[in-house]
Amino acid sequence: MNNMTSENYFERAKQVAPGGVHSPVRSFAGLGRSPVFFKSAQGAYLTSVEGKKYIDCCQSFGPLILGHRDPEVQSKVMEMIDTAWTFGACEPYSLMLGEWIQKKVPWVEKLRFVSSGTEAVMSALRVARAATGRTKILKFEGCYHGHVDSLLVKAGSGLAGVTASSSAGVSEQTASETLTVSLDDEKALEAVFAREGKNIAALIMEPLPANYGLLIQRKEFIQKACALAKANGALVIFDEVISGFRVALGGMAEVLGIKPDLATYGKILGGGFPVGCYGGRRDLMDLIAPLGQVYQAGTLSANPVGMVAGLATLEKMERENGYQVLEKRGQLLENKVNDVIKNLNLPLNFVRYGSLFWLHTKTADGSPIRQVEQIAPTQKETFKKLFLNSLDRGLYLAPNAYEVGFLSLAHTEDVINDMVKIMGESLA
Numbered sequence: 001m002n003n004m005t006s007e008n009y010f011e012r013a014k015q016v017a018p019g020g021v022h023s024p025v026r027s028f029a030g031l032g033r034s035p036v037f038f039k040s041a042q043g044a045y046l047t048s049v050e051g052k053k054y055i056d057c058c059q060s061f062g063p064l065i066l067g068h069r070d071p072e073v074q075s076k077v078m079e080m081i082d083t084a085w086t087f088g089a090c091e092p093y094s095l096m097l098g099e100w101i102q103k104k105v106p107w108v109e110k111l112r113f114v115s116s117g118t119e120a121v122m123s124a125l126r127v128a129r130a131a132t133g134r135t136k137i138l139k140f141e142g143c144y145h146g147h148v149d150s151l152l153v154k155a156g157s158g159l160a161g162v163t164a165s166s167s168a169g170v171s172e173q174t175a176s177e178t179l180t181v182s183l184d185d186e187k188a189l190e191a192v193f194a195r196e197g198k199n200i201a202a203l204i205m206e207p208l209p210a211n212y213g214l215l216i217q218r219k220e221f222i223q224k225a226c227a228l229a230k231a232n233g234a235l236v237i238f239d240e241v242i243s244g245f246r247v248a249l250g251g252m253a254e255v256l257g258i259k260p261d262l263a264t265y266g267k268i269l270g271g272g273f274p275v276g277c278y279g280g281r282r283d284l285m286d287l288i289a290p291l292g293q294v295y296q297a298g299t300l301s302a303n304p305v306g307m308v309a310g311l312a313t314l315e316k317m318e319r320e321n322g323y324q325v326l327e328k329r330g331q332l333l334e335n336k337v338n339d340v341i342k343n344l345n346l347p348l349n350f351v352r353y354g355s356l357f358w359l360h361t362k363t364a365d366g367s368p369i370r371q372v373e374q375i376a377p378t379q380k381e382t383f384k385k386l387f388l389n390s391l392d393r394g395l396y397l398a399p400n401a402y403e404v405g406f407l408s409l410a411h412t413e414d415v416i417n418d419m420v421k422i423m424g425e426s427l428a
């Protein structure tokens with residue numbers, strides 16, 4: 001067992017799970033090598049089964065805003081594990097986290113905890129359909145909302161760069177309930193509302209699209225989209241599974257000053273444990289069982305270990321001015337990577353929003369990328385070279401050209417300097 005390499009494990013894993021993985025992006029598909037198997041993690045670092053240490057800029061795809069195994073979070077988790085693992089009954093731990101969210105994110109008037117971002121989105125759609133009596137959902141191309149059947153249409157994340165417009169196994173009937181429109185295209189949005197407005201239960205969006213690269217939207221576009229939805233009697237759902245508690249305590253809704261009717265959360269909210277949440281207007285949330293007729297349940301929902309991990313994470317972020325610190329570190333990374341790009345005269349652009357970042361092939365006129373179609377076809381090849389060279393040198397980027405990178409509070413200035421050195425050598 002001790003002499004097993006990542007390759008050995010991967011050969012065995014392929015006999016157990018499809019493609020050897022339990023979530024597709026982990027497989028290093030298209031990157032020309034087999035995935036690294038990790039045995040442990042601490043702070044900004046991962047350690048492979050071979051004992052090699054990597055700076056981790058994936059951070060489990062976002063949940064670990066304090067880094068791996070933050071000592072404060074860990075002590076709360078250990079205390080909880082010594083107390084109870086799951087009750088399947090009422091307990092005060094979810095109440096503490098729920099009240100904390102209500103206080104800090106006031107448009108979440110009521111909420112329900114679930115076990116993943118996908119589950120949160122799926123449930124929010126059910127509420128939207130029940131509340132409006134309509135069936136259709138409008139989403140943006142390239143936005144990822146988990147693997148809910150109806151939203152695997154023109155999605156991002158593991159489907160980014162895939163040519164088919166959705167997943168096999170999603171019925172045409174289900175897919176037909178989803179309307180898609182390009183990001184940053186007001187005319188197309190107006191047209192779809194003019195045509196289908198009366199049938200649209202909800203407009204769902206990532207207010208900071210971060211699952212098909214980082215496609216930062218113009219505030220006016222998001223405002224316009226929300227106004228159109230409202231004028232047509234459709235609900236606005238902000239999918240803040242990635243941006244919630246990442247860009248600010250109140251997520252992009254706080255940054256933009258827009259109150260969605262419903263919002264979905266996950267990732268950071270569980271501090272590294274499986275937690276999702278949906279919430280928003282009280283009248284909408286009161287439609288859910290046992291108060292209302294919308295059924296939604298979960299054996300392990302509001303799992304106490306995830307609840308205390310989430311609360312400890314958020315309290316620490318607030319106490320340590322975490323968002324300001326991350327902005328400062330992000331700015332440092334941005335400045336230094338931009339120096340590298342300039343010095344090497346590379347046709348690349350570094351995009352950043354707080355602690356989220358993405359490196360992409362520059363557009364012909366250097367304009368920012370806001371739509372999937374604007375991403376250059378060379379993105380995959382460019383990323384592959386950067387990824388493999390960085391990996392050799394001890395930097396683990398999310399293994400896909402369309403996934404963003406994440407900084408955590410454990411990414412100190414020293415760690416960022418090491419990252420830049422590795423990225424500089426790899427880009428050269």
Ligand SMILES: *Cc1c(COP(=O)(O)O)cnc(C)c1O
Nearest residue numbers: 116117118144145146241242266
């Ligand atoms: C990650 C993500 C999801 C899905 O969450 P899971 O916990 O992976 O099911 C949904 N929406 C967005 C915006 C995400 O980033």
